[in-house]
Structures are given as C-alpha cells and as structure tokens.
Amino acid sequence: MKGLLETREVHSPSLESNPLGDPARRRLTVYLPPGHGEGDRRYPAVYFLHAFGSSGGSWTNASGFAPTVPERLDALIESGAVPPVVGVFPDGWTSLGGSQWINSDAIGRYRDYLAKDVVGFVDRHFRTLPKAASRAVLGHSSGGYGALVMGRYHPEIFSHLGAHSADAYFEYCYLPDLPKAAGSLLKSGGIETWQSEFRQRVRETKMRGDDFPVVNTLAMAAAYSPKKGEPLNLELPFDAQTGRLKVDVWNRWLVHDPVRFVPKFLDAYRKLKTLFIDCGTRDEFNIRWGTRMLAEDLKSSGVELVHEEFEDGHSGVSYRFARSLSVLLPRLSLE
Incomplete structure (x- = not known):
C-alpha cells in the first residue's frame, strides 16, 4: 500500500x-x-x-x-x-x-x-x-x-x-430464523443454558451450523427488544414453549426496521x-x-x-x- x-x-x-x-x-x-x-x-x-x-x-x-x-x-x-x-x-x-x-x-x-x-x-x-x-x-x-x-x-x-x-x-431477513432458534433453545432448556453450552463449544471446537440462528436471534433481541431482568436483559419475540410469535415484542423489532x-x-x-x-x-x-x-x-x-x-x-x-x-x-x- x-x-x-x-x-x-x-x-x-x-x-x-x-x-x-x-x-x-x-x-x-x-x-x-x-x-x-x-x-x-x-x-x-x-x-x-x-x-x-x-x-x-x-x-x-x-x-x-x-x-x-x-x-x-x-x-x-x-x-x-x-x-x-x-x-x-x-x-x-x-x-x-x-x-x-x-x-x-x-x-x-x-x-x-x-x-x-x-x-x-x-x-x-x-x-x-x-x-x-x-x-x-x-x-x-x-x-x-x-x-x-x-x-x-x-x-x-x-x-x-x-x-x-x-x-x-425484517419479515424476510429475520423471521425465518425464529423457529430454528426456538427449537435449539427448547432443546437446551432456555437462553442461559444454551448460552453456556455455546460458549464452551466455541472455546473447545467451533460454531455449529445450527448455532447461527440462535446467536443472531439473541443479538437482535438484545438490540430491538431489551428487557431488564430477563436472561441477557432481552425479550424473545416468540413463546419459548410453543414458538408462537409474540406480536407485541415482534412489533418492537419492526420499529427498528x-x-x-x-x-x-x-x-x-x-x-x-x-x-x-x-x-x-x-x-x-x-x-x-x-x-x-x-x-x-x-x-x-x-x-x-x-x-x-x-x-x-x-x-x-x-x-x-x-x-x-x-x-x-x-x-x-x-x-
């Protein structure tokens, strides 16, 4: 240069x-x-x-x-x-x-x-x-x-x-990842457990292909729907058990679209x-x-x-x- x-x-x-x-x-x-x-x-x-x-x-x-x-x-x-x-x-x-x-x-x-x-x-x-x-x-x-x-x-x-x-x-660029993230979080037992497992995994090996939808969803929720007192101080735009979209939280995301x-x-x-x-x-x-x-x-x-x-x-x-x-x-x- x-x-x-x-x-x-x-x-x-x-x-x-x-x-x-x-x-x-x-x-x-x-x-x-x-x-x-x-x-x-x-x-x-x-x-x-x-x-x-x-x-x-x-x-x-x-x-x-x-x-x-x-x-x-x-x-x-x-x-x-x-x-x-x-x-x-x-x-x-x-x-x-x-x-x-x-x-x-x-x-x-x-x-x-x-x-x-x-x-x-x-x-x-x-x-x-x-x-x-x-x-x-x-x-x-x-x-x-x-x-x-x-x-x-x-x-x-x-x-x-x-x-x-x-x-x-956001309906096109983020919404497709939400059910994928919901499945991984349900399998792990929640945000905190998944986060702990993820950090250990990337320290010891590397990210898996199915990690990205969760990583992306958590980071975007922290940016667009923060909520103090919740795990990672964020609110997910879907119900953790059913995957049903929480319209009120999703609408908070859309304000940032x-x-x-x-x-x-x-x-x-x-x-x-x-x-x-x-x-x-x-x-x-x-x-x-x-x-x-x-x-x-x-x-x-x-x-x-x-x-x-x-x-x-x-x-x-x-x-x-x-x-x-x-x-x-x-x-x-x-x-």
Whole structure:
C-alpha cells in the first residue's frame, strides 16, 4: 500500500458500564493516505462499519487472493479515482456478536460510541476536516444497517452514506430464523443454558451450523427488544414453549426496521448529500427486497439516491466497497 495503517486505542465514555461488561477501550484502525501529516493539508474521512459477527480488526484480514478493503481504498486513491481520505475502522463487537450500531439497554450505547467518541477522537488526533460534508459512513449487512441508523439520527455528522446489503424488511431477513432458534433453545432448556453450552463449544471446537440462528436471534433481541431482568436483559419475540410469535415484542423489532423508520425520517435523509444502497440478487437473507422497498420510498420522496443490484449473495462481497467508494468519495467536501 502507498498509504499507512495505524492502530490506536479509543476510550469510550459511552460504553462505560455497558450491560454486557464489554470493554470501553477499543482498538481503532485508521488508514492514512500518502502525505498525511505533511504540511497543513486536511482530509475528508470515511467510516467503515463492520457486519454482525465481525470486529474492527476483520477489515485487515487478508484472504490470500483478494485485496482487503483498506487495500481497495488505497488503490482507488493511487489511481486518482477518488481523492485522498482518512479511512476509519471502528470496533463494534460485543459478547453477543454485534451491536447493530444502536443504543440499547441490553447491549450499550454503540450509536453514541461511534457518533461521539470515535468521531471526536479521529478529529482530535488526525488531520481530518471536522464537518459533515467531509464525512462518509458505510458498511455491509449490520454495518450497512448501522449506516442507515447514522443517516436517521446524525445527518449533522455524516453527509454521505453507503449501505451494502443492509438488514431490512425484517419479515424476510429475520423471521425465518425464529423457529430454528426456538427449537435449539427448547432443546437446551432456555437462553442461559444454551448460552453456556455455546460458549464452551466455541472455546473447545467451533460454531455449529445450527448455532447461527440462535446467536443472531439473541443479538437482535438484545438490540430491538431489551428487557431488564430477563436472561441477557432481552425479550424473545416468540413463546419459548410453543414458538408462537409474540406480536407485541415482534412489533418492537419492526420499529427498528429501515423499511419502517426510513419513511418516517425522510427529512433527515434529504439532508444527506449522497446516499448509495445495493444488494445482491441472490442474497441468502432476502435483503434484496427490503433494499428495493427502501429505494422506492427514498426515490419517490425526492431523496438523491444511487441504488444498484449485482449478481451475488450476501457474503464475500467486499469488492462492492470499491463501487460505493467511487460514488461517495468524489462528493466529499475537500475544504
């Protein structure tokens, strides 16, 4: 790479005393373009939000063949396709597997962690342009969901947004996992027993194929339907014995569905200078349809949008960041 990767540690007041006891001090990987620190020049910044089940360190995991996302960013800058930028790779991992980049009574204040603590740290320690017009936020899957959350709550911080295969239309992307999770939890005898067995299993061997629906369901319940005093401080959207959907709890999930909240916060999305969304036509979580719904609502409301589809599935599509970066970064303010 022509640029440099630096690793720092960020102490987050927003994550102090979080319900899961996860660290408030987090590793932060930062990409610095060639010339950063020389002279008085300042640079726009792009924030990358990782998916559920990943951490901030996953961005630099080399596959052996394909370039990493920081390497893709570096190549785009070297070619002149995009202007030099600072790339920021925060860590939103939790002991449940992820945070959805939102504030939750069962997980912690991860939206505040990003919007306040990480952005503030980067602007203090690197030569960035500290204004919304010079900041972009983008991510894949739960990271793409997090980018949509930032657009809803923080258009004063991020003016440019990219969401790849972002969790949307929960009936399609989450509902199919609920009966699978219900079966595993019933067999184990409940959340706490299953969680104990799972942690021992992954320490000694690895996750099983039937673990993911439970892991995903518990983490999403912690994000969307927290309830203090329950196991893991969350309320499941189904009855533990019959599997019957609890409509009141499920409706609490739906409040967090981008297909529901984006149309209610169009004024915030209209403030964005660039909005890019995409999804694979073979997405295994059916997110293609939620993305299409979002695109329809946004376009009909006058929001400037780039919406694309591509022939692939949900995973292994980091090459799509080259496309979103090519759309977003040339529109960042350079002064």
